[in-house]
Amino acid sequence: MAASAGPRPGWSRRAQYSLFFSFLAVVAGMIVGLVLLILSLVAPQSYAAVRGAALDVTAPIGGALNEVTTTVTGLVGGAGDYWNAANQNARLKRDRAALMRRMVEARAILEENQQLKAALQLRERSQDAIAAGRIVGSSLDSPRRFAIISVGTNEGIEIGMPVRAAEGLIGRIIDAGAVASRVLLVSDRANVVPARILKGGQPVIATGRGDGTVDVRPLEVGKNPFRPGDIIVTSGAGGLYPPLIPIAKVIRLDDDGAIAIPIADPARVSFAIVQRPYEPMAQAASAAGSEDL
Numbered sequence: 001m002a003a004s005a006g007p008r009p010g011w012s013r014r015a016q017y018s019l020f021f022s023f024l025a026v027v028a029g030m031i032v033g034l035v036l037l038i039l040s041l042v043a044p045q046s047y048a049a050v051r052g053a054a055l056d057v058t059a060p061i062g063g064a065l066n067e068v069t070t071t072v073t074g075l076v077g078g079a080g081d082y083w084n085a086a087n088q089n090a091r092l093k094r095d096r097a098a099l100m101r102r103m104v105e106a107r108a109i110l111e112e113n114q115q116l117k118a119a120l121q122l123r124e125r126s127q128d129a130i131a132a133g134r135i136v137g138s139s140l141d142s143p144r145r146f147a148i149i150s151v152g153t154n155e156g157i158e159i160g161m162p163v164r165a166a167e168g169l170i171g172r173i174i175d176a177g178a179v180a181s182r183v184l185l186v187s188d189r190a191n192v193v194p195a196r197i198l199k200g201g202q203p204v205i206a207t208g209r210g211d212g213t214v215d216v217r218p219l220e221v222g223k224n225p226f227r228p229g230d231i232i233v234t235s236g237a238g239g240l241y242p243p244l245i246p247i248a249k250v251i252r253l254d255d256d257g258a259i260a261i262p263i264a265d266p267a268r269v270s271f272a273i274v275q276r277p278y279e280p281m282a283q284a285a286s287a288a289g290s291e292d293l
Contacts, residue, residue, distance in 0.1 A: 128242070128276040131155035135170075136180070138266040145171075145188035145208060147266045149274070152177045157274055160240070165272045168246030168263035169193070169234060173274065181274075186247055186262055187212050194237035195247055197230050206232055206247050206260070214248040217257040226250050226258035239279030 133151035151157050153176050163170045163183045175182035184191050187208040195206045202225045207215045230250040236243030248260035
C-alpha cells in the first residue's frame with residue numbers, strides 16, 4: 001500500500017502541540033462563557049462590573065483599531081483622489097496641446113489667406129502682372145538659392161520674368177515648365193540687381209551671397225552710405241525689374257558696403273506674382289544669362 005502524501009498529525013510533535021493548545025483554548029472559552037452566564041444570572045451587578053471592566057480594557061484597543069481603519073481609509077481615499085487628479089491633469093494637458101495645435105493651424109491658415117489676398121490685390125494693381133502662383137519649394141540649405149512657383153508656360157510665363165510678392169522682390173524666372181517654374185532668388189550669388197537706398201536714393205548694387213543674405217555695395221567707391229535698417233529697393237536700371245520694389249533690409253555694415261536680409265523670404269512667403277520685364281528688351285538678356293547658370 002502506498003504511503004500518504006504528507007505526514008499524519010501524530011507523527012509531528014508541532015502538530016500535536018497545536019491540537020492540544022487549540023483544545024485548551026476551546027475548553028477555556030467554554031468555561032469563561034459558562035462562568036459569565038452563571039454570574040449574569042446569580043449576580044447581575046457583579047456581571048455589570050465585569051462588563052464595565054472588559055469595556056475599559058477593550059476600549060483603547062478598539063479606538064486604536066478604529067484609528068488604524070480611518071488612517072488606512074484616508075490613505076486609500078487620498079491615493080484615489082491623487083490618481084484622479086493626475087488623470088485629470090494629464091487630460092487637461094492633452095486638451096491644451098490639441099488646442100495649441102489648432103491655434104497654430106488657424107494662425108497659419110490666416111497668414112496664408114492674408115498673403116494670398118495681398119498677392120491678388122498686388123496683381124490687380126499691377127498692370128504688368130502675368131500670373132499669381134504658390135511658392136511650393138525652395139533650396140535654402142544649399143549654396144544655390146532657388147524656389148519653385150506653381151505657374152508655367154500655360155499661364156504665359158517666360159524665362160527672364162521678374163517674380164515678386166507683396167512684401168518685395170523674390171527673383172527672376174530661369175526655367176519654365178508647363179505648370180511650374182524655377183526662380184533664381186535675390187540671395188543667389190548669380191543674381192545681381194541694380195538698386196538704390198530708399199532713403200536718400202544713392203544707387204547701389206545688390207548681389208546674393210548664397211547664404212540667405214544679400215551683399216549691397218555703393219557705386220561710389222570710398223564712401224559707405226549705409227546705415228542699419230536701410231531699405232534697399234530696385235532702381236529700374238537694367239530694365240528687368242520695375243523700380244521701387246523692396247529687396248532687402250540692411251542688418252550690419254561691411255568695410256565698404258553692407259549685409260542685408262531679403263524682405264520677401266520664400267520660407268515665409270506662400271504666394272507671388274510673375275510680372276513682365278520693366279523693359280521688354282531686358283528679358284532677352286536675362287534669358288541669355290539664365291542659360292549660363
